[in-house]
Amino acid sequence: MMFVGSIGIGWIASGSPLVRQPVVIAMRAERWGVTLSTILLTVGAMLLMRSWLRLGQRLGDWGDGTRRQVMAAIGAWSLPLLFAVPIYSRDVYAYIGQGRLLMEGRDPYAEGISVLNNWFSLGADPAWAEARTPYGPYFLWLERAVVAITGAQPDMSVLLFRLLAVAGVLLCVLYLPKLAELHGINGARALWIAVANPLFLISFIASAHNDALMVGLAVAGTYLAATRRYVRGVLLVTASIGIKPATVLLLPFIALMWAGAGASWLRRLAVSAATAALSLAVLVLSGIPYGLGLGWTWAIMDPTPGYTGYSPSGFLGQQVEFFGSVLGLPGAAMADVFRTALKWTAVGLVLLLMLRGEHSRLVRRMALAFAAVVLLSPIIQPWYILWIIPFLAATGIRDDWQIRCLYVGVTFFVVFGAQDQLSVWSFVELPVNASSLAFAIALLFTCYLLVLDVHTRALLIQGKPADLMRRGVRRILRRQPDAS
Template sequence: MAESGSGPEVTAHGSTPAQHQPSETPSLAEARSAPGTPLIPRPHIAIVQGLIGSLMMLVGSVGTGWMALGSPMVRNPLVIAMRTEGWGIYTSTVLLTFGAMLLMRSWIRLGQRLAGWPEGSLRAVVAAIIAWSLPLFLAVPIFSRDVYAYIGQGRLMEAGENPYTTGISTLDNWFMLGADPAWAESRTPYGPYFLWLAHLVVKVTDAHPDLSGLLFRALACIGVALCVIYVPKLAKMHGFDGARALWLSVANPLFLISFVASAHNDGLMVGLAVAGTYFAATGRPIRGILLVTASIGIKPITILLLPFIGLLWAGRNASWPRKFATWAATAVLSFGVLFMSGIPYNLGSGWILAILDPTPGFTGYSPSGFLGMQVNRIGDALGLPGGDIARVLRTALKYLGIGIVVLLMFWGEGQRSHRVVRRMGLAFAAVVMLSPIIQPWYILWFLPFLAVTGIKNNWQVRVLYVVTGFFVIFGAQDQLSVWPFIEVQWDVSTIAYVIALAFTAYLMLLDPHTKHVLIEGGPRGWLERRRRRRSGQ
């Protein structure tokens, strides 16, 4: 992984607010050509490496991505070989996993190469997002198969059924179109606007699984484009570098994999929410409320943002009566539009059920799920009803998250836009992190709001590295699709896991460009400072 022409190594991603940076920063070309100036590392090297990683994932997705059994691609001889022959399955697994990890490294290196964030950095980050996204746009869905459930939702709408009360198992051939069996009896968790869009996609494509997947992916990419436009603007108005905020959030491999390759509708949800926040923060509250309402109409979870949109409307140093007035006006406008939106197709207010009746169960890697499992074990060992105690704990943590939202509504440091948007991001993070179920892409719901209000180049950015890496590794080994009637000598999930861990060890211990960021500047740096303090005594 050594890179030629990288010039002197630089430390990563300064987070100094824009107003504290030099007023005249030379462009990359000027700095490179100035006599006596050290060569600035070239960002295109990292961009090209990330593109190679994305292309590897594209090829690997053919053999291990989520392909509907009813897809015409299943009858292609090359696809058959890639999905039924041992060499094809193993090659696809290696390419998909190695490509994802190479994309992870390229993201870190891009931030290092743009350290200081000189003029031209924003163009480089946008170029990286485009280059890394194009192969993922054409890939077979990876890391999730939810896009096929969207087809089922659209077919329910086409059949005149209400997805808030009816599961997709009532449809003929639903399994052949790729949906996970977990969706068979599940009510939709989506808002009315997404159901309208799903109906339109199914109507246009006649429920063709591959064409429908591309259209759903295009909808998600609209959200990605909104983030590309408005994340830098929000960061700049809050005094932080827009290129760095965009690199942290949108160029993030987890963001691109989840919202482009996986085609999650969360991409459109987040993009509308970020755009709405920008307009509310720049004195256009009605447009902001309508955009956030559109986001709620995709997935209702962004209803959590409305109180903070009301605070942005109230403005700086607003009195409590004005805050309550803008909260009331925000709620009346948003909920009024949403209730009117339930009239077409007789959907009613079913979107409320998506909030009040969430998906049951828990994930073992969520804080709530992990603690619940430990309490369950301890309770059972002591002869107590461990399962009941664990359920009480998970419920308590879920309501604690809601309590934090309410607290941040009423309490915070100042009413400036920067503070309000920061509280918005923290409130969103509290609800996600204390929920019993955390899917990898849930982290991306609040990441842009934290990025535009400053993620410091210390433990904060390292936590982002760890979380991003964890979920990329998790998806690479957990979400591989191998047909159940195919027998392979070695388990592909184990192969993917070993490759991901080996690549991670390389990044942390051997790679001369990344190890100091992930280890030496973190735990190793802390231990070194401790040693020096002790020796000084």
């Protein structure tokens, strides 16, 4: 359903020959085609959500053979997404433009893709027109290689970038269960939580985000460091930074693993310095080809301004601004101070988790530090929470409020993505806006999961609130129209 729906409302580059195919034209230019595609894509995504919940419920004992079943589900759910038109995001088309920049001898850390001839036909969001790339040198190498192989043909380029993302997914499939078992956590359950979940598969395969490779390398490097293969662990985490610099946060914790349990403060400082020096030296050398230098550091030192309204920082900041303005105070300035305070709170939590805690829980401390930085940031994209879920899953997510928070987060972002990133040609007149239709379907399906589905409602809601909600829905369904 998601594969077919993507043909009608997924992101196809205007330079792609697909837009001239009769079936594609009908799905994208006819009212019935766009409406049908919206329904299929949204219902398919929500069915995938239910399938994930039911898989975990059916394998509840997590005994022998369950890992094989989780891997089979991952493969079955991933295959249609591998060949679908990009959905939920079109960042993959920006990767093509950045590869072209490098091919033409330009610096993606200094120029946006608008300097390229016919850049818009590549399918990239105009937001990338003047934007510098926030990616590390290794991913720029990969972007250049893809463009060199495909000649910047959009469809083949998307497929190759998807295969790179699949490599990251496979690294998670291989190393996440091993990392979990080091911490006494069932590997199959960790794999189900982190990799089989629909947000992971949609964001990392259907959307082809390079975060998949970043996370896969980080998980592999963390496992190697946790099993005392420290140099290889540092090199793999460095490779992850070279894809996207967000995982630089992991290095101090990898250094603490290397220092060992009971290490003196002097040894910890010395090993931390050695770890930083090794990683930085590799990245400096990696910046020599194509004259990239250390241009990627801007992504760490100069973060994107603004906020997303659904992040804790963004949402709560909006409330601070509103109430401040109502009271006649400078609400906007107060909101800025509030968001800045949350960012510094995240820094403080990272330092606390670095300096305090049991050595045996270093990976857990690292996961919590990473979570603090992601969740207290003003900007959270849906796939950002996928940076932290594997590490939390590997160190334990309990079957209580913790797993329910995960259910809520994944469901929210699947519903949000269903209506946020739809490609509908402007001349197509619809009786109901495609985004509104998708949102209504996703919301109704979520209510079904919460109230009417006898299997999933036991997972999502328990106790008196669930009983009250079910009774309320039954009363509504039984209510007859007034005879008068």
